Amino acid sequence: MDCAKAASYLGRCTLFVGVESYSWGESDFQTVRDFCLSHGIDGIFVKVFDGPNEWYRQGNDFAAYHRILSPLHIVPYGFCYGYGAGSDLQVEINLIEKYMNAYGVCCADIEGHWDNNPIASNGQTWSHLMNDRLAKNANQFFISCFANPIDHRQSDVVKTLLPCVNAWLPQVYTNYLENVYRSQWAAMGVDCVFPTFHMGDEFGPNDTIAAVKSSASALNRSLWEYGYAKKDTAMLESIVEASNTSLAKLQVPLVGQRTTVTGDLQESENAEFNCVAASIAAIILRYENLVQWSKEINPDLLKDAAYGQGYTGGTAASSYVAICNKLGYTLSHIDGNTTILVKKGHELLQRGIPFIFTEDDPYVPASYGWSHVCVVDGEINSGFTVMDPYPPKRLTISDGWAINNFRFNQLWYLEPKEAGMVLSLKDPVTGSMFSDGGNNTWLSKGPKDYRDGKPVFLLGAIRSYYQTIGSGEVGYNGITLYGYPVTNEMKNPDGTVEQEFERGKLRYDPSHMVDNPKGSGSVYPAHTDKYIIQSASLQKQVRDLSDDLAVVRSDLAKCQEDLAKALAGTISQAVKDDVAALIDFSQPFATALNKLASDIATGE
Numbered sequence: 001m002d003c004a005k006a007a008s009y010l011g012r013c014t015l016f017v018g019v020e021s022y023s024w025g026e027s028d029f030q031t032v033r034d035f036c037l038s039h040g041i042d043g044i045f046v047k048v049f050d051g052p053n054e055w056y057r058q059g060n061d062f063a064a065y066h067r068i069l070s071p072l073h074i075v076p077y078g079f080c081y082g083y084g085a086g087s088d089l090q091v092e093i094n095l096i097e098k099y100m101n102a103y104g105v106c107c108a109d110i111e112g113h114w115d116n117n118p119i120a121s122n123g124q125t126w127s128h129l130m131n132d133r134l135a136k137n138a139n140q141f142f143i144s145c146f147a148n149p150i151d152h153r154q155s156d157v158v159k160t161l162l163p164c165v166n167a168w169l170p171q172v173y174t175n176y177l178e179n180v181y182r183s184q185w186a187a188m189g190v191d192c193v194f195p196t197f198h199m200g201d202e203f204g205p206n207d208t209i210a211a212v213k214s215s216a217s218a219l220n221r222s223l224w225e226y227g228y229a230k231k232d233t234a235m236l237e238s239i240v241e242a243s244n245t246s247l248a249k250l251q252v253p254l255v256g257q258r259t260t261v262t263g264d265l266q267e268s269e270n271a272e273f274n275c276v277a278a279s280i281a282a283i284i285l286r287y288e289n290l291v292q293w294s295k296e297i298n299p300d301l302l303k304d305a306a307y308g309q310g311y312t313g314g315t316a317a318s319s320y321v322a323i324c325n326k327l328g329y330t331l332s333h334i335d336g337n338t339t340i341l342v343k344k345g346h347e348l349l350q351r352g353i354p355f356i357f358t359e360d361d362p363y364v365p366a367s368y369g370w371s372h373v374c375v376v377d378g379e380i381n382s383g384f385t386v387m388d389p390y391p392p393k394r395l396t397i398s399d400g401w402a403i404n405n406f407r408f409n410q411l412w413y414l415e416p417k418e419a420g421m422v423l424s425l426k427d428p429v430t431g432s433m434f435s436d437g438g439n440n441t442w443l444s445k446g447p448k449d450y451r452d453g454k455p456v457f458l459l460g461a462i463r464s465y466y467q468t469i470g471s472g473e474v475g476y477n478g479i480t481l482y483g484y485p486v487t488n489e490m491k492n493p494d495g496t497v498e499q500e501f502e503r504g505k506l507r508y509d510p511s512h513m514v515d516n517p518k519g520s521g522s523v524y525p526a527h528t529d530k531y532i533i534q535s536a537s538l539q540k541q542v543r544d545l546s547d548d549l550a551v552v553r554s555d556l557a558k559c560q561e562d563l564a565k566a567l568a569g570t571i572s573q574a575v576k577d578d579v580a581a582l583i584d585f586s587q588p589f590a591t592a593l594n595k596l597a598s599d600i601a602t603g604e
Contacts, residue, residue: 011043049078446484
């Protein structure tokens with residue numbers, strides 16, 4: 001089962017719209033579309049039937065609503081009662097097939113009526129009837145259902161439907177369900193599980209944000225429901241942020257190829273065909289923290305340098321290598337089939353490097369055989385964000401679309417000459433030492449925290465410093481320079497944060513309250529001088545105690561000598577008392593000396 005393909009139909013974070021849409025018109029769907037786009041939601045479930053009853057004038061109006069909801073990922077869904085509540089399972093399946101065939105995807109909501117895998121009048125279970133009808137349909141079919149199907153005696157339903165279902169959306173609506181749903185789905189051998197989280201506490205205690213954060217490995221997560229989302233947009237945005245923390249978001253400036261800005265004050269004669277030059281130049285703008293064309297960076301300048309003043313027509317990325325090199329950038333390409341290119345594209349983005357791709361020109365008839373180039377500057381789940389320079393606009397594309405539409409088995413990427421590696425978990429060396437710790441952290445696979453034995457994490461500014469320090473000069477940045485972390489972050493009373501590594505200590509100190517090494521940023525290597533001073537002070541204490549102990553031992557030896565001389569006679573009780581007192585007096589000095597010596601040996 002291709003979970004990534006299923007996720008590509010959903011987006012990263014998808015919102016359910018419930019029964020309120022029953023009487024909606026075009027303006028209502030425009031409103032929910034704008035709401036989703038303004039809050040980072042990239043997919044939407046729209047209810048289209050309830051049992052045998054199809055909405056929107058038997059679906060006649062849904063095609064228009066579907067167009068309005070673009071560019072969201074749109075999934076029509078309906079509630080399936082089976083043969084319960086006076087419904088007809090065969091009619092429900094007819095509706096599922098109708099929307100699968102029309103839009104490539106449909107979702108069925110099956111809940112309590114399906115407990116115990118009910119049997120139809122012909123002797124077959126409901127689940128067998130559904131699977132027999134849908135298993136041969138090549139389109140995407142999802143099921144929204146209870147988070148704990150084993151508790152509901154629906155495990156046979158799930159197992160029977162596995163051949164026809166592309167992804168399962170368990171309704172993780174409470175803290176209890178969040179604790180049990182993974183184990184129940186794993187027990188049934190189901191891989192493609194995309195949880196749905198409730199934004200309220202209608203069914204019991206429910207920490208939605210914590211549940212979303214704990215689902216970091218899920219390719220998609222969905223939310224119930226639009227009404228709750230409108231009431232608490234702050235929670236919605238926190239959920240979206242938690243859903244997207246691991247995705248690269250580089251975003252080149254929104255600039256167009258048909259600009260009038262040039263470097264030679266002459267007309268940009270090739271503006272209609274400058275998509276390659278504009279895409280490359282947009283990436284340069286991003287690297288140089290600029291947001292618009294200038295006489296120093298613009299499409300016409302690059303085109304003239306590559307093809308000469310006056311040239312008009314199509315251009316190729318390979319012709320821009322020399323001018324990019326002159327400007328301080330390396331323009332390189334990756335070859336391979338489109339599946340490989342999509343994988344490599346994600347890897348580039350994780351390293352902070354945008355790239356350009358070629359597609360069939362969408363602005364002219366296909367018979368022209370023309371091509372068009374755009375910039376990929378970020379990730380969505382199982383997809384990319386794109387800046388198209390003709391006219392300038394931002395788009396999203398799925399990995400599936402890219403696999404089907406990237407042309408010439410090649411993509412090109414641009415990076416500054418001096419740019420080096422940024423450590424990523426996708427890199428084999430980094431991945432062998434760290435794993436995804438959730439919440440944008442790295443979990444060390446090395447030693448546990450030597451102070452308390454707990455797992456060690458890298459996060460925040462210290463992790464960013466570790467990822468990039470020494471870039472271009474040493475092999476693996478923080479891995480080479482510092483090794484494994486050996487403690488978790490230690491917060492100091494002054495607000496600074498420190499973390500120890502195998503080969504040193506890093507300090508987060510954005511205000512430079514403790515130290516201010518020349519050229520340092522918010523994180524820098526911590527001084528060790530104070531530990532040398534502390535060690536010297538400790539050694540002085542040892543010497544002083546040693547001198548005191550020597551005096552005591554001398555006195556004790558004299559008493560022992562006096563005692564020996566008196567052996568021939570009667571030993572007074574006073575002498576015995578003196579000896580005992582001296583022995584007691586010397587013992588704390590010996591104990592303290594041993595303790596200090598041990599502290600020096602261990603570095604404490």
